[in-house]
Amino acid sequence: MPEFVTFSRNVFIPVTNICRNRCGYCTFRRDPDHPEARLMSAEEIIPILKNGKEAGCTEALFVFGEYAEEVPEYKKELKEMGYDSTIEYVTELCELAIEKGLLPHTNAGILSRHELEMLKPLNISMGLMLETTAELKAHSESPGKAPSKRIEMIRTAGELQIPFTTGILVGIGESNEDRKNSLEAIADIHREFGHIQEVIIQNFMPKPDTPMADQVPPTKEEMVRTVSLARDILPDDVAVQVAPNLIEPRILIENGASDLGGISPTTIDWINPEAEWPGVVELQEMTGEIPLIERLPIYPQYIKKGWYSNKLSGLITELTDKNGFKRKSNDP
Numbered sequence: 309m310p311e312f313v314t315f316s317r318n319v320f321i322p323v324t325n326i327c328r329n330r331c332g333y334c335t336f337r338r339d340p341d342h343p344e345a346r347l348m349s350a351e352e353i354i355p356i357l358k359n360g361k362e363a364g365c366t367e368a369l370f371v372f373g374e375y376a377e378e379v380p381e382y383k384k385e386l387k388e389m390g391y392d393s394t395i396e397y398v399t400e401l402c403e404l405a406i407e408k409g410l411l412p413h414t415n416a417g418i419l420s421r422h423e424l425e426m427l428k429p430l431n432i433s434m435g436l437m438l439e440t441t442a443e444l445k446a447h448s449e450s451p452g453k454a455p456s457k458r459i460e461m462i463r464t465a466g467e468l469q470i471p472f473t474t475g476i477l478v479g480i481g482e483s484n485e486d487r488k489n490s491l492e493a494i495a496d497i498h499r500e501f502g503h504i505q506e507v508i509i510q511n512f513m514p515k516p517d518t519p520m521a522d523q524v525p526p527t528k529e530e531m532v533r534t535v536s537l538a539r540d541i542l543p544d545d546v547a548v549q550v551a552p553n554l555i556e557p558r559i560l561i562e563n564g565a566s567d568l569g570g571i572s573p574t575t576i577d578w579i580n581p582e583a584e585w586p587g588v589v590e591l592q593e594m595t596g597e598i599p600l601i602e603r604l605p606i607y608p609q610y611i612k613k614g615w616y617s618n619k620l621s622g623l624i625t626e627l628t629d630k631n632g633f634k635r636k637s638n639d640p
């Protein structure tokens with residue numbers, strides 16, 4: 309049982325849903341000619357940032373389809389907005405978030421070393437799910453989900469000392485042995501670079517109108533088994549995260565989970581839009597007698613190590629107490 313359980317408050321910004329991949333489980337992605345295909349403008353994003361700040365959020369979570377630039381229609385739209393590349397636009401958005409008082413965390417899928425170098429000074433942490441080290445049908449149309457590519461990017465983020473969130477998606481056709489391999493791969497990378505702050509054990513949620521709509525999601529028992537496997541395999545300084553809007557967390561906490569990820573008072577989970585966020589009072593009910601502590605999108609040990617740029621130090625000071633957690637009390 310962990311000593312305490314953590315969570316953070318974020319605003320979820322689905323910057324673009326155009327994506328070069330086609331994962332069998334995903335409803336976030338849209339085809340370029342779909343009426344809901346979009347690239348959000350800075351004008352749309354600014355009020356979302358402001359609302360989140362007013363509601364006490366600390367994190368701007370920027371999520372993208374992967375390498376949308378490989379889609380010509382998107383490239384044209386980006387050009388019309390005045391940007392030559394996605395990464396140029398992301399840096400602009402991160403600066404906006406910082407200006408509004410939120411710490412940026414970007415998950416844009418695969419990024420090159422150069423792109424990671426550009427984002428490091430503007431992101432308090434970054435993320436990329438490993439998903440799995442297995443070659444699966446779910447990823448047969450997703451070049452960016454090749455395990456070797458994902459591992460390479462997670463390693464590069466380590467070389468650059470970027471506090472990092474990764475994880476595995478459970479129930480997409482992988483075996484228990486595959487889960488073990490995936491977690492061992494993450495543990496090895498962390499032992500080499502020391503930058504993995506949390507590993508998400510995310511349960512696959514079947515979505516209508518996807519190739520995997522009829523695939524059975526993992527059972528609670530499988531999730532308990534996977535969380536305790538993760539706790540066994542991962543080094544002690546890596547937190548195991550589960551999503552409280554996707555699964556009842558109490559028994560997972562009893563088996564090694566110690567973080568509930570980002571919840572949002574003002575935005576929805578654009579990846580799992582059917583799954584509403586619990587509020588802080590509900591989270592407290594879920595954790596029971598175990599203390600619930602609000603954290604920032606960077607874990608305290610990385611604040612202590614100084615793994616953030618001077619562009620973010622003012623905000624860190626504003627937002628943290630002496631232990632590196634959120635300064636304000638956890639009032640709902």
Ligand SMILES: O=c1nc2n(C[C@H](O)[C@H](O)[C@H](O)CO)c3cc(O)ccc3cc-2c(=O)[nH]1
Binds near residue numbers: 367369437568
């Ligand atoms: O609302 C969500 N937040 C997701 N987050 C956000 C996450 O809960 C928080 O941003 C981190 O805990 C940092 O505070 C992710 C972040 C990553 O880096 C990688 C994957 C995810 C996945 C989700 C997700 O499915 N839904």
Ligand SMILES: C[C@H]1O[C@@H](n2cnc3c(N)ncnc32)[C@H](O)[C@@H]1O
Binds near residue numbers: 335439511513514515
């Ligand atoms: C941001 C992360 O969201 C996860 N993701 C994408 N689609 C689903 C789904 N149907 N159920 C659960 N998680 C999903 C993937 O692991 C991705 O990397």
Ligand code: SF4
Binds near residue numbers: 327328329330331450
């Ligand atoms: S999960 Fe990410 S990479 Fe896969 S199709 Fe959806 S948006 Fe694209």
